[in-house]
Structure formats: structure tokens, C-alpha cells
Amino acid sequence: MAQIVVERVRHMYRPPRGKSVLALEDVSLEVREREFLALLGPSGCGKSTLLYLIGGFLPVEGGRIAIDGATVAGPGPDRGIVFQHFALFPWKTVRGNILYGLERQGMPRAEREKRAQDFIDLVGLTGFEDSFPSHLSGGMKQRTAIARTLAFDPKILLMDEPFGALDAQTRHLMQSELLGIWQRTPKTVIFVTHDVQEAVYLADRVAVMSARPGRIKALVDTRFDKNDKGIFRAKHFVDKVDELWTLVRDEAIKAERKAP
Amino acid sequence: MARLDLARAADDGGTAWRERARAVAWRVAPFASVGLLIVAWEGFARSGAVTPFMLPAPSTVIDRIWSDAVAGDLWINMYQTLYRAFAGFAIAAVVGIALGFTMARSRIAHWFFDPIISVGFPMPKIAFLPIVGLWLGLFDVSKIFMVTLDAVFPVITATLVGIAAVERELLWSARNMGASEREVLRQVVLPAALPQIMTGLQVALPIALIVAVVTEMVMGGYGLGGAMMTASRFANSPGVFAGIVEIAVVGYAVVKGMAMLRRRLLLWHPEAMEPSTV
Amino acid sequence: MRSALIRYAPLVLLALGWELIARLGLVSSSALPPLSKVVAAWFSLIASGDLVTAGAFSLYRGGVGLLLAIVVGAALGIAMAWWRPVNALMSPLVEMFYPMPKSALIPVTVVWLGFGDGSKILLIFLGCMLPVTLGAFNGARSSDRVLVWSARSMGASRLRMLWDVVVPSAMPELLNGVRTALALAFILLVSSELIVARQGLGYLIGYLGADGAYEPMFAVVLTVAFLGFAADRLYLLLVGRVLAWRD
Numbered sequence: 001m002a003q004i005v006v007e008r009v010r011h012m013y014r015p016p017r018g019k020s021v022l023a024l025e026d027v028s029l030e031v032r033e034r035e036f037l038a039l040l041g042p043s044g045c046g047k048s049t050l051l052y053l054i055g056g057f058l059p060v061e062g063g064r065i066a067i068d069g070a071t072v073a074g075p076g077p078d079r080g081i082v083f084q085h086f087a088l089f090p091w092k093t094v095r096g097n098i099l100y101g102l103e104r105q106g107m108p109r110a111e112r113e114k115r116a117q118d119f120i121d122l123v124g125l126t127g128f129e130d131s132f133p134s135h136l137s138g139g140m141k142q143r144t145a146i147a148r149t150l151a152f153d154p155k156i157l158l159m160d161e162p163f164g165a166l167d168a169q170t171r172h173l174m175q176s177e178l179l180g181i182w183q184r185t186p187k188t189v190i191f192v193t194h195d196v197q198e199a200v201y202l203a204d205r206v207a208v209m210s211a212r213p214g215r216i217k218a219l220v221d222t223r224f225d226k227n228d229k230g231i232f233r234a235k236h237f238v239d240k241v242d243e244l245w246t247l248v249r250d251e252a253i254k255a256e257r258k259a260p
Numbered sequence: 261m262a263r264l265d266l267a268r269a270a271d272d273g274g275t276a277w278r279e280r281a282r283a284v285a286w287r288v289a290p291f292a293s294v295g296l297l298i299v300a301w302e303g304f305a306r307s308g309a310v311t312p313f314m315l316p317a318p319s320t321v322i323d324r325i326w327s328d329a330v331a332g333d334l335w336i337n338m339y340q341t342l343y344r345a346f347a348g349f350a351i352a353a354v355v356g357i358a359l360g361f362t363m364a365r366s367r368i369a370h371w372f373f374d375p376i377i378s379v380g381f382p383m384p385k386i387a388f389l390p391i392v393g394l395w396l397g398l399f400d401v402s403k404i405f406m407v408t409l410d411a412v413f414p415v416i417t418a419t420l421v422g423i424a425a426v427e428r429e430l431l432w433s434a435r436n437m438g439a440s441e442r443e444v445l446r447q448v449v450l451p452a453a454l455p456q457i458m459t460g461l462q463v464a465l466p467i468a469l470i471v472a473v474v475t476e477m478v479m480g481g482y483g484l485g486g487a488m489m490t491a492s493r494f495a496n497s498p499g500v501f502a503g504i505v506e507i508a509v510v511g512y513a514v515v516k517g518m519a520m521l522r523r524r525l526l527l528w529h530p531e532a533m534e535p536s537t538v
Numbered sequence: 539m540r541s542a543l544i545r546y547a548p549l550v551l552l553a554l555g556w557e558l559i560a561r562l563g564l565v566s567s568s569a570l571p572p573l574s575k576v577v578a579a580w581f582s583l584i585a586s587g588d589l590v591t592a593g594a595f596s597l598y599r600g601g602v603g604l605l606l607a608i609v610v611g612a613a614l615g616i617a618m619a620w621w622r623p624v625n626a627l628m629s630p631l632v633e634m635f636y637p638m639p640k641s642a643l644i645p646v647t648v649v650w651l652g653f654g655d656g657s658k659i660l661l662i663f664l665g666c667m668l669p670v671t672l673g674a675f676n677g678a679r680s681s682d683r684v685l686v687w688s689a690r691s692m693g694a695s696r697l698r699m700l701w702d703v704v705v706p707s708a709m710p711e712l713l714n715g716v717r718t719a720l721a722l723a724f725i726l727l728v729s730s731e732l733i734v735a736r737q738g739l740g741y742l743i744g745y746l747g748a749d750g751a752y753e754p755m756f757a758v759v760l761t762v763a764f765l766g767f768a769a770d771r772l773y774l775l776l777v778g779r780v781l782a783w784r785d
Contacts, residue, residue: 052432055432055436057432057435057436074435075432075435075436076436076438077436077437077438079436080436081432081433081436083429083432083433085427085429087427087429087430087432087433089430089433089448089451089452090452090528090529090530091451091452091454091528091529092528100434100437100447101437101438104437104438104439104443105437105438132527132528133528134528134529134530148433149436152437152438291630293626293627293628293630293631294630294631294634296627297631313649314649314650371544371545371547371548372548373548374545374548375545375546375547375548375549376548376549376552379549379767380767382721382766382767382769382770382771383763383764383766383767384721384724384725384727384728384762384763384766385763386725386728386729386732387728387740387743387759387762387763387766388759388763389732390732390743390744390747390755390759391755391756391759394568394569394747394752395569466637466639469639470639470640470641470725472639473639473641473642474639474641474644474725474729477641477644477645477729477733478729478732478733484642485641485642488642488645489645489733491645492645492646492648492649495649497646497649500645500646500649501646503642503645504638504642504643504646507638507639507642508634508635508637508638508642511637511638511639512634512637512638514637515636515637516637
């Protein structure tokens with residue numbers, strides 16, 4: 001049985017001013033345990049919305065989402081989330097941010113201090129434990145955010161374009177680091193992105209979403225040897241990127257035509 | 261700055277000296293202009309163009325401040341005014357922040373208080389002083405009440421703005437990590453809104469001081485404002501000017517103190533939110 | 539229209555509550571006369587001309603003082619932003635006097651100009667100048683460098699640049715400073731008239747209060763409070779139009 005089951009889900013986007021808009025319509029998806037799934041699609045297609053629904057931050061309005069058989073009722077530490085703009089607590093240090101989730105879990109002090117330090121080391125932030133987020137670069141902030149989420153050991157990792165706010169070089173670095181971490185401590189990952197190459201590189205499977213109202217248009221298998229140094233130039237990789245790019249391009253054009 | 265660069269390009273050796281002189285000049289300038297003001301004041305007062313009554317010389321004024329300090333009157337008055345201002349400010353801070361949070365959480369509370377705040381904020385609430393005096397008497401209670409009434413509005417407004425500006429991703433992250441709603445409020449909303457709330461407090465404190473001084477002037481008694489009114493009734497113009505200097509110094513110290521407190525509390529903040537008040 | 543009614547409904551409720559509390563005798567009628575009687579007193583004050591006369595005095599003093607404060611204050615602020623020596627000289631003085639409670643100037647203006655219009659105008663001029671100066675200064679400093687350079691490259695003289703680029707860019711902050719000055723003007727006006735005047739709205743309040751005529755006193759208090767509110771709203775309405783090009 002799949003770990004995450006999304007069944008014919010529907011969601012309306014209701015802005016404080018202006019008209020409501022149908023964000024997701026009849027979305028169905030199954031995610032297996034420890035699978036790395038990428039959600040790919042043009043801007044505004046609702047991929048982040050789907051992520052938030054799975055995370056329990058937004059209410060499902062039609063259909064159902066179940067984790068291990070139980071319907072999702074709200075947010076919880078079993079589904080850790082990482083946001084594009086980091087969402088770090090600016091008044092806490094790097095260490096303080098990572099400790100927060102562990103404190104909520106009631107972990108004893110010595111244990112959580114050690115665990116926090118382990119994750120600080122894991123993401124390469126040793127020496128910056130006592131820095132505030134405002135003194136960190138974008139890449140370092142995102143490492144902190146990832147460490148914070150990994151520290152409380154969620155079985156599912158939800159990532160909302162986590163590298164979107166970083167410059168190209170940092171982004172490439174973070175991608176291979178994330179892959180390394182995931183290969184060492186496998187979790188189920190749902191990774192939202194609009195970058196085709198990123199999706200093919202990181203994921204086992206890519207779900208392509210249509211333009212708004214979002215639906216799953218296609219599911220493409222992208223399981224390769226990701227540790228191959230020349231992967232970005234390998235033929236099967238390039239072909240896959242082309243295949244997905246064609247699928248996405250049509251939707252991107254449709255999304256462009258519709259006024260927001 | 262461009263001019264300094266040109267100077268550097270022009271020649272060597274001599275410019276290093278000129279640059280340093282210029283840097284020193286800019287640092288000395290603040291003291292120079294205040295010093296100039298005092299010298300001009302003294303000169304103008306002695307020139308005979310105005311009577312000593314209209315413009316007592318700084319020396320006379322300082323004399324007066326000194327004798328007040330020695331006699332103890334200065335400290336009693338300062339204490340009274342500061343006590344009323346800070347008492348009113350403290351109550352306004354607690355009530356204002358609490359009310360702001362209540363309005364953010366309860367739609368009914370928001371509906372009820374919003375027009376009251378929106379209409380009440382620009383009103384010269386000092387006009388209500390005679391009514392407050394009628395209800396609460398002529399002593400500290402009515403003065404502190406007036407101060408609270410005036411100071412609470414900027415605090416409420418700032419709290420509301422601060423809470424509304426908290427990014428939803430911060431709230432979601434906290435809930436994601438298992439925080440209860442109460443924990444989210446105390447551990448995330450409050451610190452996230454703090455910079456804006458502090459700005460509101462920094463606006464409210466000078467208001468508290470102004471209102472404290474005015475209520476003393478209207479109702480009399482001890483305090484810096486009251487003492488100034490007494491001095492003016494006795495046609496004691498050095499006393500009046502002494503009062504201005506004393507209140508100015510107190511006002512300046514209070515504002516600077518608040519700014520230092522803000523920097524301490526908000527060490528983590530990218531200092532983008534300094535209010536444009538001094 | 540309907541949303542405005544819902545929004546301001548609590549004020550109506552408060553008014554009703556006031557009337558009820560007063561009528562039910564929960565408080566003594568001198569402490570809180572019924573709203574209806576206050577309104578009646580308001581009309582008779584209008585009819586007798588007292589309110590209008592007092593209002594005229596107050597608004598004249600406030601208006602002139604504020605106008606002077608705006609003109610001189612804005613000029614000073616822009617001068618400080620534009621010429622470094624002016625900034626060096628004036629900035630410490632502005633920093634020093636800004637936190638001073640302006641109400642401290644009430645006795646000294648009386649010493650200089652007595653109980654009449656002059657002292658109030660001077661008080662408001664001196665007291666309200668600095669918020670405008672600060673607004674003009676911050677606004678002028680933040681004027682987009684790119685705009686200034688474009689103007690210069692098109693051959694504008696320094697003065698033209700000042701007028702065509704810096705002043706318009708400084709407007710939003712300047713207008714915000716004027717809004718603060720407006721509120722401050724009301725406070726200083728009412729305060730000084732309560733203490734040291736022989737005419738005007740503040741004086742009228744004190745006079746009626748001393749006479750025990752609480753219903754008309756409440757009427758004038760509410761009038762003053764409302765005038766402050768209305769002035770602010772009116773100002774926002776006017777300013778919004780002027781700033782339309784910003785959006």
C-alpha cells in the first residue's frame with residue numbers, strides 16, 4: 001500500500017480581496033514509501049498548494065489525502081516541510097532554530113543538544129551555530145532550514161522549491177548534497193520545482209502538473225545512477241529532460257495565456 | 261565623498277592631512293553647533309536688544325537650574341513627571357499589546373474596537389482632560405489616566421500591524437514541528453511582531469511625556485510642567501526657561517534610552533526597521 | 539456603503555450605551571449627562587454663536603501656525619538634505635529638540651506674546667515644525683539617485699534638479715510628516731487654550747466647566763475631538779489625490 005494517497009482532491013484559492021479561483025481539480029497521486037517524487041509544473045499550477053494540502057496547512061475541499069491509511073487532519077511532525085524562503089525564526093540562532101522542533105517533542109536536553117549539533121555538522125554549518133539568520137547567506141539559511149526539518153526525523157519530507165531563492169552555483173551544490181543526505185537516510189520526499197533538470201536529477205519519479213486548475217498530467221520514471229559524475233551529459237538523462245520539458249512547455253504556454 | 265577622491269588624485273602627502281582635518285571637522289560639528297547656539301544666545305541676551313525678562317541669559321538659566329538641583333526641587337519635579345509618564349506608558353503598553361493580540365484573534369473584538377481606534381487615534385484626546393478631571397479628581401490618577409489614554413493608541417496600532425505582518429510560513433513551520441496554538445502565539449507570533457511593537461512603544465513614550473507635562477500645566481501641582489506654570493505665573497522667566505531646558509534634557513535622555521533598549525532587544529534584526537523618529 | 543455601516547456600528551452602539559447609562563441614572567448627571575442633552579446643548583451653542591466664534595479663533599491660530607510650520611519646516615528639511623554644511627549645523631539641533639515635549643513651550647510663548655493669538659501661533663509654528671523637517675529631510679535624502687543623475691545629464695541646473703526631482707520624490711515622506719504635524723497642532727492648540735487663553739475652543743471648555751455647565755462642555759469637547767478626526771481624514775483624502783501618480 002502506498003504511503004501517501006491523494007484521492008481526487010480539489011481546492012479553491014480564496015484571496016482576501018477578489019474572486020476565488022480553482023487551484024486544483026481532481027488530483028490523484030500515490031507516493032510509495034522512501035520514494036523521491038518531484039512535482040513539476042509551470043508557475044501557478046498549484047503544485048505548492050498540493051504540497052501544503054499534504055502537509056495539512058490548507059484544508060482539502062473535495063476528495064481525501066491519507067498518510068498510511070489515516071486521513072490528514074492538520075500539520076504534524078511526521079511530514080516535515082522546507083520552504084523556498086527558509087522561514088527561519090530570525091530571533092533564534094542556527095542552533096536555536098534546529099532545537100525548536102526537538103523541544104516541541106519533549107526530547108531531554110542533553111539528547112537534543114547532541115542531535116542538533118549532529119545535524120549542524122551534517123549540513124556543513126559547524127562554527128555558525130550561534131549566528132543569527134540575518135548574518136547568513138542564502139545557501140547557509142537553506143542548510144539551516146533543512147537541518148531544522150531533518151532533526152525531528154519526519155518520515156516524509158515536503159520541499160517547496162527549496163533552492164529557488166539561491167544563485168545557480170549554490171543551487172547545484174545543494175542539489176548534490178541533498179541527494180547525498182537522502183541516499184544515506186532515505187525518507188519519502190515530495191519536491192516541488194519548476195526546474196526540469198533539477199527534477200530529473202533528484203527524483204525517482206516526476207509528476208507533471210497541468211496549468212491551473214492543476215491536474216496530474218503525466219508520471220515519468222527518472223531512476224538513474226545519480227552518482228555518475230557525467231550524468232548531466234549522459235544521453236538517457238538529456239533525453240529524459242527533453243521529454244519532460246516538452247510536457248511542461250505546453251502547460252507553461254497555457255499558463256502564460258491565462259491572466260492571473 | 262567624490263570630492264575627497266579627487267583631492268586624493270590631485271596630489272599625495274598633503275592630502276592625508278587634509279582628509280583627517282575634514283574627518284575631525286565633521287565629528288566636532290554637532291558640539292560646535294550646540295556651542296554656537298549657546299554663545300549666540302548669551303550674546304543676544306546681553307546685547308540689550310531684548311529685556312532679560314524676555315530672554316534671560318544662559319548663565320542666569322543655568323544658575324536657576326543649579327539652585328533648583330541643590331534645593332532638591334529639580335529632582336522632586338523630575339520624579340513626579342517621570343513617574344506619571346512611565347506609569348501611564350507601562351499601563352498603555354500592557355493594555356495596548358493585550359488588546360492588539362485580542363483583536364487579532366477574535367473577529368468580534370476586532371469589529372468592536374477597530375472604529376474606536378481608527379476614530380480615536382487622530383483626536384486631540386487632551387480635550388477630554390476637563391472631563392477626566394471631573395471624574396477622577398485633580399491628582400495623579402487622572403494624569404496617569406490621560407497619559408494612558410493617549411499612549412495606548414500607537415501601541416495597539418503597531419501591535420496589529422506587527423501581528424498581521426508575521427509570515428504564514430513561520431506559523432506553519434512551528435505547527436509543523438508540533439507546536440500547539442498557544443505555543444505558536446507565545447513563541448512565534450510575539451517575537452516576530454516584536455520589532456513593530458517596539459516601534460509603537462517608541463512612538464508612545466514621547467507622547468506619554470508630552471501628555472504628562474500638559475496635564476501638570478492644566479492641573480497644577482508638582483512636576484516639571486507644574487513648576488513651569490508656577491514660574492510663569494510669578495513672572496519668573498529664568499524659571500520658565502530652566503523648565504524648557506530640563507524637559508528637553510529629560511525628553512532627549514528618554515528617547516535615547518528607548519533606542520538603546522531597542523538595539524539590545526532586537527540584536528538579531530537586520531536593522532531595517534528603525535523608526536524615522538530620532 | 540453597507541460595509542461602512544457595519545464598520546462604524548460599534549460607535550453607534552457606544553452612543554446608545556451612553557444614553558442608556560445616563561438615563562438610567564447609573565452615574566450622576568453632572569458626571570455624564572445624557573447624549574441627547576449634550577446634542578441639544580450643542581445646537582444652542584451654535585445658535586448663540588459662541589461655538590462658531592470660538593471655533594474661528596482656534597482654527598485661525600491653528601491654521602496660521604501650521605502653515606508657517608509646514609513652509610519653514612519643509613524648506614529647512616530639504617536644505618538639510620541638499621547642502622552638507624546646513625546638515626552639519628542643523629542636524630544636531632534637530633536631533634536635540636525633536637524629543638522635547640513641545641508643550642514645554644507653552645509658558646515661554648505666553649511670556650513673549652501674552653494670552654492672545656500670537657502666542658498660540660508661535661507655539662504651533664515652533665512645535666509642529668520638526669516633524670515636517672524630518673519628513674522632508676528623509677524624503678529628500680531617499681530621492682532616487684538615478685532620477686537625479688538623469689536630470690543632471692539632461693542639463694538641469696542644481697536648483698532645477700532640486701525643484702523637479704528632489705521635491706516630488708520627497709513628497710510622500712513630507713506629507714506623512716505634515717500629517718503628524720497636523721495632529722500635534724491640535725494637541726498644542728487645545729492644551730494652550732485650556733491653560734492660557736481668553737478665547738477659543740479650549741478656553742470655552744474650561745470656562746463652561748468652571749461654570750458647572752457640563753452639557754455644553756461635553757458638547758464642545760466632542761466638537762474638538764471630532765474636528766481633530768475630521769481634519770485627519772480630510773487631509774488623507776486630499777493627499778491621496780496628490781499622490782495618485784505614485785501608484
